[in-house]
Amino acid sequence: MYWFVAKVVYQIICGNGTHTPQFDEQLRLISAISKKEAYQKAREIGMQEQYAFKNQQQELVQWKFINVPEVYTxxxxxxxxxxxxxxxxxxxxxxxxxxxxxxxAQLQGQQYIEVNV
Incomplete structure (x- = not known):
């Protein structure tokens, strides 16, 4: 097993999203046998740790998983x-x-495909 650090990115959306766009970039420590496996594990963490709650104004606040753009050994x-x-x-x-x-997409070895969020 090897150790990797992966950047997991979330978009923070409050209410209807008419605020200054915000993104939470988290560096996560990953144990894996390869960079590819580290990338896959980081994506699983990102998807599992999405969450939402109501703020004091009763607006929905969401941490929406976007992707994993970087993985380092x-x-x-x-x-x-x-x-x-x-x-x-x-x-x-x-x-x-x-x-x-x-x-x-570069980490996945794929050609870039634009995804509208």
Whole structure:
């Protein structure tokens, strides 16, 4: 087994989404036998850890899984540990999402296909 760190990205949507676009970029520690397996495990974590709740104004707040754009090999740490999280507020959310999807497609060894979110 090897250790990897994978970036898992969520879009934060509050209410009807008419706010400044926000993205939560989390670095996750993954134990796997290959980079491909690390990528697949990171996607599973991303999908499983999507969640939603009501804020104080009773608006729905959602953490929507977007994708895994980066995976790096590491030495030794704890499996599944969150290493880093950052809220992204890009000026152009569509360009940001396109970049993220392209990076993820590169990891999969696939040609980039645009996905509208």
């Amino acid at each position: 590491l030495d030794h740490l704890t499996d599944g540990m969150e290493l880093y999280s950052r809220i992204e507020e890009p000026g152009d959310p569509n360009s940001y999402l396109a970049w993220l999807q392209m990076k993820s």
